[in-house]
Amino acid sequence: MKINQTINKSPQFRVLSEDQIEQIYFSALEVMERTGGVVYHEGALELFKNSDALVEGNRVRIPITMVEEALKSYPRKITLKGRNGKRSLFLEKDMVSFGTGSDLPFTLDMNTGERRNTTYKDVSDASKLVDALSNFDFHMSHGIVTDAPNPQTYDRHQFMAMLENCTKPMVVTSVDGEGLEDLWKMGCLIQGGEHEFRLNPMFVVYIEPISPLKNDSTAVEKLLFAAEKRIPAMYTPCPSSGATAPATIAGMLVQSLAETLLAIVMCHLKNPGMPLIMGGVTTLLDMRKSTYSYGAPELSLASAANTDISKWLNLIMFSTGGCTDAKILDEQAASEQMMNLFYSYLSGANLIHDVGYIDHGTTASLESLVLNQEMIGMVKQFGKGINTDDEHLALDLIEKQGPGGEYVTTDHTFKYWKEWFMPQLQDRSDYETWVKNGSKTMGQRLKERTQHLLDTYQPEPLDEKLRKELKKICEDADKRHM
Amino acid sequence: MSSDLGKISDALTKGNVDELKEVVQQALDNDAVPADLLNKGLLPGMEAVGQKWKNGEMFMPEVLRCAKAMSGAMDILRPRLAKEDLGSAGKMVIGTVSGDLHDIGKDLAAMMFEGAGYEVVNIGIDQPNEKFVEAAKEHKPTLLGMSALLTTTMPRMGEVINSLKEAGIRDQMAVIIGGAPVTQEFAEEIGADIYAPNAGSAVDLAREYFESKA
Numbered sequence: 049m050k051i052n053q054t055i056n057k058s059p060q061f062r063v064l065s066e067d068q069i070e071q072i073y074f075s076a077l078e079v080m081e082r083t084g085g086v087v088y089h090e091g092a093l094e095l096f097k098n099s100d101a102l103v104e105g106n107r108v109r110i111p112i113t114m115v116e117e118a119l120k121s122y123p124r125k126i127t128l129k130g131r132n133g134k135r136s137l138f139l140e141k142d143m144v145s146f147g148t149g150s151d152l153p154f155t156l157d158m159n160t161g162e163r164r165n166t167t168y169k170d171v172s173d174a175s176k177l178v179d180a181l182s183n184f185d186f187h188m189s190h191g192i193v194t195d196a197p198n199p200q201t202y203d204r205h206q207f208m209a210m211l212e213n214c215t216k217p218m219v220v221t222s223v224d225g226e227g228l229e230d231l232w233k234m235g236c237l238i239q240g241g242e243h244e245f246r247l248n249p250m251f252v253v254y255i256e257p258i259s260p261l262k263n264d265s266t267a268v269e270k271l272l273f274a275a276e277k278r279i280p281a282m283y284t285p286c287p288s289s290g291a292t293a294p295a296t297i298a299g300m301l302v303q304s305l306a307e308t309l310l311a312i313v314m315c316h317l318k319n320p321g322m323p324l325i326m327g328g329v330t331t332l333l334d335m336r337k338s339t340y341s342y343g344a345p346e347l348s349l350a351s352a353a354n355t356d357i358s359k360w361l362n363l364i365m366f367s368t369g370g371c372t373d374a375k376i377l378d379e380q381a382a383s384e385q386m387m388n389l390f391y392s393y394l395s396g397a398n399l400i401h402d403v404g405y406i407d408h409g410t411t412a413s414l415e416s417l418v419l420n421q422e423m424i425g426m427v428k429q430f431g432k433g434i435n436t437d438d439e440h441l442a443l444d445l446i447e448k449q450g451p452g453g454e455y456v457t458t459d460h461t462f463k464y465w466k467e468w469f470m471p472q473l474q475d476r477s478d479y480e481t482w483v484k485n486g487s488k489t490m491g492q493r494l495k496e497r498t499q500h501l502l503d504t505y506q507p508e509p510l511d512e513k514l515r516k517e518l519k520k521i522c523e524d525a526d527k528r529h530m
Numbered sequence: 531m532s533s534d535l536g537k538i539s540d541a542l543t544k545g546n547v548d549e550l551k552e553v554v555q556q557a558l559d560n561d562a563v564p565a566d567l568l569n570k571g572l573l574p575g576m577e578a579v580g581q582k583w584k585n586g587e588m589f590m591p592e593v594l595r596c597a598k599a600m601s602g603a604m605d606i607l608r609p610r611l612a613k614e615d616l617g618s619a620g621k622m623v624i625g626t627v628s629g630d631l632h633d634i635g636k637d638l639a640a641m642m643f644e645g646a647g648y649e650v651v652n653i654g655i656d657q658p659n660e661k662f663v664e665a666a667k668e669h670k671p672t673l674l675g676m677s678a679l680l681t682t683t684m685p686r687m688g689e690v691i692n693s694l695k696e697a698g699i700r701d702q703m704a705v706i707i708g709g710a711p712v713t714q715e716f717a718e719e720i721g722a723d724i725y726a727p728n729a730g731s732a733v734d735l736a737r738e739y740f741e742s743k744a
């Protein structure tokens with residue numbers, strides 16, 4: 049028997065060394081004491097005033113001891129259970145899951161090829177696809193319901209469109225604290241009560257600070273409500289390097305960590321132990337086109353580094369992948385989506401969102417979701433790593449088949465080829481077969497597959513009584529906002 | 531005089547903020563004609579910068595440094611200029627509409643207009659409709675800019691335009707709008723004069739608009 053062996057069950061990947069992570073963390077602590085942040089919410093300012101923090105107007109500076117104390121109180125694991133009743137999403141170190149992003153104002157219409165406003169129907173269709181596609185583990189709305197009765201209540205209707213068509217755990221967005229309260233009530237109805245929701249949350253709520261170092265009243269209102277009710281939440285900075293954060297990735301990571309730490313302290317003051325998740329869409333402002341890039345390699349690099357930091361801090365990480373700046377689902381889309389999908393996966397981020405985004409976070413595409421289903425499959429295959437036990441080293445087999453032998457008909461092949469990745473849409477046929485089958489491009493195959501899923505897939509319907517109760521919450525909200 | 535202009539255009543196109551202020555001040559101290567400094571020094575300089583930007587030879591940080599230099603120089607020059615001297619480079623009020631906190635796109639647009647010689651009053655984010663109207667009354671801009679990044683806040687832009695009409699001042703200024711979910715179609719629907727898909731093209735689009743009206 050051998051000793052001193054290390055077996056890599058999966059490939060190993062990290063961007064930052066421990067010393068680099070410490071450099072970034074200690075720098076962020078320096079920002080907390082020296083620069084602080086601004087908070088535009090009376091209740092939160094009151095919490096800080098009653099603590100050791102220094103509050104001057106809206107400016108809050110926080111002593112390091114408070115930060116380090118607060119950091120200890122966050123869960124290292126959160127488990128989500130969708131309305132299908134399965135505890136399916138285990139958010140813990142290096143456990144990766146994939147899901148869509150939210151609120152895209154435009155949709156690239158599958159039939160006309162034109163960009164138009166996103167509707168309830170589009171969100172329903174995306175939800176259905178996410179339910180059907182096995183590589184999607186959680187669901188965000190993808191599009192935004194722009195045809196809701198009232199923009200102030202669109203979030204409830206959007207959640208309804210998601211719930212009716214998808215049974216998986218979700219990440220939701222809300223208009224304000226009141227909106228979040230309604231979504232949470234809906235969530236509690238589904239899980240069977242407040243305590244049940246706490247034990248088996250069905251969603252995480254997505255909230256953002258304003259880079260650099262600003263916290264607006266609506267975001268804080270949502271965050272404090274989440275803390276109070278212990279709703280899992282992410283407070284995810286969206287800095288654009290060179291515009292709302294330093295142009296260096298290190299500087300951007302320091303700033304966005306400081307933004308996270310401020311929320312860490314704020315939630316701790318409100319309700320210690322609330323399930324807060326670290327986040328970040330850390331990318332750059334393109335200096336030729338002045339757009340916030342969803343396809344830049346720097347997005348992948350900064351996001352993977354951010355995940356390294358989250359693991360060191362024992363925080364669950366919400367990251368970004370499967371997204372692109374390309375206007376349509378073309379070669380640029382595939383290459384950019386594949387790159388940020390791949391590295392976010394390798395980094396071990398827990399919730400990888402924005403999968404399927406095109407047009408730098410403004411446009412939805414159903415076919416893009418189906419393309420990512422295939423690409424996630426490839427990426428996960430890479431993650432399986434290489435088994436080097438005796439069976440897999442196959443010495444006896446090599447000896448048995450000998451020089452000039454064949455492997456196609458052996459028991460070993462019969463057993464192990466099934467471990468390979470099986471493409472569903474990629475074409476590996478010979479040229480003549482491809483021509484015979486209609487010389488179809490990937491785009492055409494994607495369209496057919498997407499249409500097929502929309503036509504045939506039936507998500508498990510919502511219980512009719514429950515559906516009515518949920519609908520009532522939406523309608524009551526509409527009445528309040530008439 | 532021409533050596534002053536050379537220094538001005540040099541400091542401007544290099545984006546040297548403090549140096550440009552100094553050379554403009556010096557030229558004024560040497561009795562240069564303020565309108566010449568603008569029309570023969572600064573504006574051609576920014577024209578060249580704009581051209582390089584369009585050709586992809588200059589990038590956002592460089593262009594905005596030049597715009598910052600331009601804006602600093604204009605602060606010194608403006609009090610010395612007659613209204614006619616300012617030409618198309620008028621006054622702008624710009625802000626992000628109520629309920630909307632996205633500011634960077636609006637700020638980039640504001641800087642671009644400063645670069646073109648505009649006097650820009652940036653009223654900030656999350657500004658109620660009344661604030662736009664008040665600012666328009668107070669500053670009497672030639673151009674009113676609004677930014678919205680959310681489908682939920684886009685309707686505020688149409689409301690502001692209606693309020694301007696009600697206040698009887700709509701025709702005293704051109705309205706330009708922008709933001710990721712905004713489209714040309716939407717701009718026409720709410721009766722805005724100009725839609726700019728990005729900050730880089732906004733100044734040109736405004737110039738074309740004013741030329742078509744002249």
Ligand code: B12
Pocket residue numbers: 150151152153192221222223254255256257258259260266285286288292333337338339340408409410624629630631632633634635636638639675676677678679680681682706707708709710711726727728729730732
């Ligand atoms: C960064 C960002 C944020 C940051 C903003 C930080 C900041 N300091 O500005 C933060 C994190 C705060 C944020 C918050 C939210 N955001 Co946001 N955000 C973005 C993101 C990713 C990029 C915006 C950006 O900075 N772009 C770069 C700048 C330079 O571009 P730009 O703003 O479009 O401006 C350019 C042009 O449009 C034009 N322009 C813009 N304005 C004007 C005005 C004039 C007069 C002119 C001439 C030109 C012009 O010139 C600029 C330069 O070329 C966009 C996605 C996107 N790609 O647009 C989402 C996006 C706009 N946000 C979105 C959402 C949903 C939100 C939130 C509601 C999320 C939530 N649920 O909490 C909140 C809302 C907060 C609020 N009340 O406003 C949605 C919009 C959905 C919708 N309703 O339509 C988007 C599309 C992303 C998404 N799919 O979720 N966001």
